[in-house]
Amino acid sequence: MSQRDPHLVIGGGVIGLCSAYFLAKAGHQVVLVDRDTSRRESCSDKNAGMVVPSHFIPLAAPGVVTQGLKWMLNRRSPFYLRPRLDPKLWAWCWQFLRHSNRQHVENSRELLRDLSFESRGLFEQLSADLGFSLVKRGLLMLCRSEEGLRDEAEVAAMANEIGVDAEICGPERIAELDPQVEMDVKGGIWFSQDCHLDSEQFLSALRRGIAEAGGEFIDGEVVDFRLDEGKVTQAITGKGEEINVSKVIVAGGAWSPELVRYFGISLPMQGGKGYSLTLSKPAEMPQLCSLLKEGRVAVTPMGKTLRVAGTMEICGNDLSIDPVRLEGIVDSFCRFFPAFQKTDFSGLDVWSGLRPCTPDGLPYVGPIDGFANVLVATGHSMLGLSLGPVTGKWMASLAGGESGDSRLDPMRFG
Numbered sequence: 318m319s320q321r322d323p324h325l326v327i328g329g330g331v332i333g334l335c336s337a338y339f340l341a342k343a344g345h346q347v348v349l350v351d352r353d354t355s356r357r358e359s360c361s362d363k364n365a366g367m368v369v370p371s372h373f374i375p376l377a378a379p380g381v382v383t384q385g386l387k388w389m390l391n392r393r394s395p396f397y398l399r400p401r402l403d404p405k406l407w408a409w410c411w412q413f414l415r416h417s418n419r420q421h422v423e424n425s426r427e428l429l430r431d432l433s434f435e436s437r438g439l440f441e442q443l444s445a446d447l448g449f450s451l452v453k454r455g456l457l458m459l460c461r462s463e464e465g466l467r468d469e470a471e472v473a474a475m476a477n478e479i480g481v482d483a484e485i486c487g488p489e490r491i492a493e494l495d496p497q498v499e500m501d502v503k504g505g506i507w508f509s510q511d512c513h514l515d516s517e518q519f520l521s522a523l524r525r526g527i528a529e530a531g532g533e534f535i536d537g538e539v540v541d542f543r544l545d546e547g548k549v550t551q552a553i554t555g556k557g558e559e560i561n562v563s564k565v566i567v568a569g570g571a572w573s574p575e576l577v578r579y580f581g582i583s584l585p586m587q588g589g590k591g592y593s594l595t596l597s598k599p600a601e602m603p604q605l606c607s608l609l610k611e612g613r614v615a616v617t618p619m620g621k622t623l624r625v626a627g628t629m630e631i632c633g634n635d636l637s638i639d640p641v642r643l644e645g646i647v648d649s650f651c652r653f654f655p656a657f658q659k660t661d662f663s664g665l666d667v668w669s670g671l672r673p674c675t676p677d678g679l680p681y682v683g684p685i686d687g688f689a690n691v692l693v694a695t696g697h698s699m700l701g702l703s704l705g706p707v708t709g710k711w712m713a714s715l716a717g718g719e720s721g722d723s724r725l726d727p728m729r730f731g
């Protein structure tokens with residue numbers, strides 16, 4: 318290992334790409350290795366493309382566990398946890414339960430807000446530098462029930478309290494904000510600072526940016542490391558390639574725990590599976606992205622196409638598709654947008670991805686104990702796209718010797 322050896326980023330999803338981009342821009346020699354040559358495995362390619370300062374409440378929050386248990390009883394619901402005899406799953410659940418409280422929300426909301434706003438600013442800069450479009454019209458949280466609207470009004474009050482703009486809207490105001498679509502809703506919240514983009518267009522732009530900044534790409538799976546006195550000196554791929562490294566950035570998404578296991582570290586993480594379907598000729602084209610409260614479905618216009626995404630299934634790292642749960646997404650969407658028929662979705666390709674979920678809903682960004690040249694950037698759960706740029710920028714700072722934020726410490730669960 319020498320100073321001239323590259324920084325090796327493992328994982329070519331949004332977090333690995335953003336890390337590689339900011340490292341290369343900071344003048345480091347960068348190599349990014351990813352095994353997913355067909356781009357079927359990464360969670361980043363066909364997600365909902367939302368950049369969401371409105372998501373300042375972590376996944377572990379009050380009411381989530383009770384709601385999750387109710388949903389477990391319904392095959393078409395947006396949440397499922399497959400019970401397994403896996404001690405890691407139960408340890409994760411226990412930590413999730415411990416963090417699902419008001420205090421945790423209060424401790425995390427400013428952090429998530431600040432990360433999101435910094436990331437949003439970086440998206441604006443990246444969009445100008447790399448030439449992808451960022452649509453800054455905001456996001457509608459749409460509600461079909463009075464109860465849903467009441468819950469979201471509470472979130473809106475909290476948002477305004479911490480400086481995230483949120484407007485409570487009746488159906489007329491919603492129709493005024495997005496006049497080209499019919500929506501069957503009681504009302505909703507308009508988070509005007511949220512944005513959306515086409516995730517694949519963004520990832521391609523990042524790949525171009527990395528190459529232009531001198532970064533290199535390797536197709537391959539990292540299967541081993543050579544270690545020397547508390548440092549990683551080489552990563553070994555499945556094809557037997559030996560890559561000299563000066564630093565390693567672990568950005569392997571839901572598979573990151575398998576990578577850090579080589580360093581004797583156990584990273585609590587579960588894959589949270591979600592699906593997306595993309596309509597190439599939608600019956601109507603919304604101008605704003607939206608979240609459908611009662612169905613937990615995300616709807617995003619991407620160019621001339623419309624993406625509909627949803628579900629959170631904690632089922633291990635299994636990417637298979639459950640047709641019943643998929644139907645739940647389509648049913649919900651058609652209820653909110655009555656101009657669409659279920660048959661519009663017949664025969665469409667279904668994409669599935671694994672959100673890397675930590676038990677407290679906050680990412681792991683920082684060094685690990687025992688290995689001076691290893692950094693971790695993963696666990697972004699529902700916010701990986703949103704927080705990609707800020708995470709990448711932090712990786713460049715950490716690689717330059719700056720210290721991280723203890724709230725995101727990858728070692729925080731011991």
Ligand SMILES: Cc1cc2nc3c(=O)[nH]c(=O)nc-3n(C[C@H](O)[C@H](O)[C@H](O)COP(=O)(O)OP(=O)(O)OC[C@H]3O[C@@H](n4cnc5c(N)ncnc54)[C@H](O)[C@@H]3O)c2cc1C
Pocket residue numbers: 327328329330331332333350351352353358359360361362363364365366367368369537538539540568569570571572573576589590591592593615626627669670671672673694695696697698699700701702703704
């Ligand atoms: C349906 C759905 C909708 C979503 N919508 C949004 C949204 O609107 N906004 C938002 O912010 N987030 C959204 N998310 C979440 C977001 O997509 C994820 O948080 C994010 O993609 C995670 O990125 P990542 O780079 O950490 O992981 P990934 O994208 O999964 O990338 C990890 C990569 O590492 C590679 N890898 C793993 N191990 C190895 C190894 N040993 N060697 C080589 N390569 C390896 C994998 O092949 C993979 O390509 C959504 C997720 C889903 C499922």
